[in-house]
Structures are given as C-alpha cells and as structure tokens.
Amino acid sequence: MGHWWHQNIVEPGKLPLFLALASFVVTFAVTRVIVRMIRAGKGPFGNVKAGDLHIHHVVPGVVLTVIGGFGAVAGSRYGFWPCASAVVFGVGTGLVLDEFALILHLDDVYWTEDGRKSVEVVVLTAALVGLMLSGFSPLGVNDLSDQEAQNRASAIVTIVLNFFFALLTLSKGKARTAIFGVIVPLVALVGAVRLAKPASPWAKRFYRNRPRTRARARLRAYRHDRRWAGPARRVQEWIGGKPDPAAARSLPEQR
Numbered sequence: 001m002g003h004w005w006h007q008n009i010v011e012p013g014k015l016p017l018f019l020a021l022a023s024f025v026v027t028f029a030v031t032r033v034i035v036r037m038i039r040a041g042k043g044p045f046g047n048v049k050a051g052d053l054h055i056h057h058v059v060p061g062v063v064l065t066v067i068g069g070f071g072a073v074a075g076s077r078y079g080f081w082p083c084a085s086a087v088v089f090g091v092g093t094g095l096v097l098d099e100f101a102l103i104l105h106l107d108d109v110y111w112t113e114d115g116r117k118s119v120e121v122v123v124l125t126a127a128l129v130g131l132m133l134s135g136f137s138p139l140g141v142n143d144l145s146d147q148e149a150q151n152r153a154s155a156i157v158t159i160v161l162n163f164f165f166a167l168l169t170l171s172k173g174k175a176r177t178a179i180f181g182v183i184v185p186l187v188a189l190v191g192a193v194r195l196a197k198p199a200s201p202w203a204k205r206f207y208r209n210r211p212r213t214r215a216r217a218r219l220r221a222y223r224h225d226r227r228w229a230g231p232a233r234r235v236q237e238w239i240g241g242k243p244d245p246a247a248a249r250s251l252p253e254q255r
Helices: 002-008 015-040 058-074 080-098 100-105 113-133 138-143 146-150 152-171 175-183 187-193 201-206 211-240
Strands: none
Touching: 015 080, 015 113, 058 080, 080 100, 080 113, 100 113, 113 175, 113 211, 152 175, 152 187, 152 201, 175 187
8 A cells, every 4th residue: 555655646746636636526525515505504604695696616616726727837846836736726626517517508507407417527537537646547658568658650559549439439429438438448449349329429320220220229228227327316416415306496596
C-alpha cells in the first residue's frame, strides 16, 4: 500500500490530481447533503438569492473552476501553488457538474428525471480521474516498451485506431463505454463490435433493413434494462436523492 501510494500519489505531478479528485468528490457529496436538507426544510441552510433571483451553485462553481484552471496553468508543477489550484479547481468542478443537467437543458431540472444526468456525469468523471490516478494512461502509452515508445508511427496508429473505436462505440449509443475506451485500451473495441442500442444513430442507419439484427438489439437492450435499470436507479437515488414525480415538479425556490 505504501509503495502504491508513493508511486501513484506522491509521485511528482500526481498529488495535485489526487487533491483535485478528493476536493471534487467531497464538494459534490457536501453539496448534495445541503440541497437535500434544504429540500426537506431541515437545518440552517437556505437558497442563495439576489432579490428574486435564485443563484444556483453552478455560478460560484464556474468562477472557482476558472480561477483554479488558470492558476494551475500559470503555476509550476511543484510546491504549494499547484496543490492549492487543484483544490480550487476540484471544488469548482464539483459545484458545476452537480448542476450539469441544468446547463444541458437550460432549465431547473435538478429534482426531475432529467436531473439524474448530473449524478451520472459526476460518477463517470470521478471514475475516469480515479483510473488516471491509479496509473492508467490514455491510449495505453504506459504499456509500450522502450522500443515501441520510440516508434512514433506505431504510437500514432494506436492513438488513431483507439479513437476510431471510441467514436464507433459512441455512434452505437454507448457513451460511457466510449469515454472509458479512450482511457482504457480495448474497452472501446469491445463496445465497437457489440450490437448497437436500438435508438442509436448506428442502429437507425445500418439496422433499418436488417429486421433480425434490429430485433436482437431491442431484445438485448430490454434484457439489459430489466437487469440493471432498477439497481442503477436505486444507486442514483441514494447518491443524488429521489426525483419529484412528473406531475408534481417543485418550483426553483423550493430547492
């Protein structure tokens, strides 16, 4: 454990990333606790307002993200400044992505079904950064031998192929697999060779005149949703809170 910590965390360049990830996760968790308390009418917290205008926490999040990002670029790789910038950046990113669904829909969908996208994006971001922190390198660069690392042509081919497989996976409606495929080699390849989701651009284009393939895709999607939709929904509700019923959406000032 000590060796892993020294190699992957204390190693120069990794500590700011670890601090950014930790502050990102803590900020998201604390923010969700506070907004759930506000929603339930408990505790000393309340909405931040400027007159009748409700100030969403994405606003200070953007400010902190900009400060932390420019601070990290302007600073060196060592010392206090990059670590402080990483913490500021992580806090800002946590506040921004907690309201990712609001930015996507340009509407206050925080406590609706659409608001679940914020939780999905936060979990996905934390997982990807965690993989990078654990030693994974995009496109498998760490897995190359010394001789292969010197062969720029081979590296370029690997990058292009992996990116192509990621785009192919994305066109099949598997966004999460495509994103992980950019970080972890062969994941995108698996997603690229498997059946596309029925509503994906790939299925609409290539399964249109293939009824058997289209039926297989629908059956696989149905089985996948039946197996995983319930557990995924419960995890999302445990992390982010239960959405309001569609017929009883809360007003912005209730959050």
